[in-house]
Amino acid sequence: MKNPSLMSRVFASPEGRLAVITLVVFVGMALLSPDRFLSVQNLTSMAFQFPEFAILALAMTITMLTGGIDLSVVGIANLTAVVAAMIMIRLTGSDAGTGVLILALGVSVIVGMLAGVFNGILVAWLGLPPILATLGSGLIFTGIAIALTGGSALMGFPPAAAWVGNSTTFGIPTPLILFVVLAVGISLLLTRTAFGVRLRMYGANPLAARFAALNIDAMLIKVYVLSGALAAIAGMVVMSRANSAKADYGSSYLLLAVLIAVLGGVNPYGGYGRVIGVVLAVLSMQFLSSGLNMIGVSNFARELIWGVLLIFVMILNTWRARPR
């Protein structure tokens, strides 16, 4: 407390407050079960667990920045996983299947982007409210995945498929590397490119952006394509970790992704949001759920605590914002 100006600066931004919360959660959990929470085993297992929904939260963040939302991310993730699984099962020979894996990854990202084009057209050209456009398209994507699989899980992948979600590269869990690369990439895209500036400008004031002669339709379509591609990557991680693909995996991830984005300080009405906030929100969520798991709290209590955390942070944000 020697430097009050630093403290007040930290507390002035939502990200600063969230960083403090994340730190408090981490230290609290470390104190509650010091030998287990800080063990290498726990830290690695956390690094394997969070990237899949963290990547979905990134997708949610960029659509929310435009004042939209993408409720179809889980549908896209499962559809692309099913397509990739079918390719791998059909084409795998006796080798490790690296070539097949790369083909499947490429196709799945393309499928994700096509799904994004579909969403983008609905939102930009036809003028549907994003929440309804992506709710409807999400049902369609899930439905296609159900129709392709008949509702059952697809299994029997080549050994190489484990690389995406279930292996380490240079000793670091591969999904974590994937998430860091994507998070840094999205952050640079939002802050260092003209596209990112336009996107936030549109989110802050759509009418002003229109009068500034931005090509809004093209921009919105790109946003949903990006969201679709991110969802496809998350789908690959889920598929690889589960070593199977199914039409209804991870349905709880949808609300979780929205929750993380909002907790991370992203304004759901558009215009404001930073990737660092989303990363902190993901970490605090993961620390909380792993730590609580260790002291024997059930999975359902995590849901309760997530909800409390979300509303607590929202009250904190508005309460801090008012007396100005």
Place this chain on the structure above:
Amino acid sequence: MKLDFARNETLVALVIAGFCVLAAFSDPGFLSLATLTDLLRGGIVLGIFAVAAFVVLVSGGIDVSFTAVAAFTMYVSAMVLNAVAPWMPWGAALAIGMAIGAGLGAINGILIAGFGLPTLIVTLGTLSIFRGFMLTFVGQKQITTLPPGMREFGRMMLLRGENADGSFYSLHAAFAVTVLVIVVTWFILHRTMLGRSIFAIGGSVESARRIGINVRGVQFFVYVYVGALAGLAGIIHASMARVANPFDLVGLELSVIAAVVLGGARLAGGYGTLTGTVLGVALIVLVRNSLIVLGIPSTWQSVAIGILILIGTGLPAWQAKRAAARAA
């Protein structure tokens, strides 16, 4: 007056009519009392949910927590009634459900009207909280022996009979409750100052405030009312299913909101009709129950509902966009 194709109500009614004609051609047995009562039965709980979601949408908000309120209410009421007051009649069970639901709705109301937090985020949070609280501290096991009052209500029928071909049909008494909910909500929305205030706030909060409407009070009422309806729907769901399963209902919320929007209510608030809401629910129930009659396998059901939502909301949105472009 000619048919107004820009209205969702017209479109949805036409789609329903078209669906029924096609279904009747492919299976003449479709046009029977048994099909009708099945569909009406399917619409009982969804109908109450939809009316609740409609009132929130009109007020300019959105509530995704009502399914958790319903699940919480039915589970807790069944447990408490079993333990404390098994002699309670069914009417009291419904009233207790509405009271518990209203209490949970009041939590939403305090956070939204009192603290001024965004409705989507608050209800997303309380969805997790209500459900997490119930599953952590109340229980996770199904209650298969419901309290006698709820069991009695579960057996009550408005209509019961046998068709010429020997199949049975029946219409559950809870259908009357749904009709009552629609009538009461219509009365509040269209015959009271409170109802006009709800529409006014949905249209523009600032204008409503300037003409002297107590915005916070009206918002608080909306979320309490929605909670009470959700609680009622929860008790009815458990009574009809004859079991209180805490994992039921949650997950329906977005489909219900989609049905309401399909019926012409706007997410932005201040606009929509109960007729449209009822039609939207009817269409969703029809697709869920009877797609198979048209020869479409049930694995394609969610694709069909997705396409319906996109067409139902896309056509008016596209027309509005073209009209705006012409005006500019």
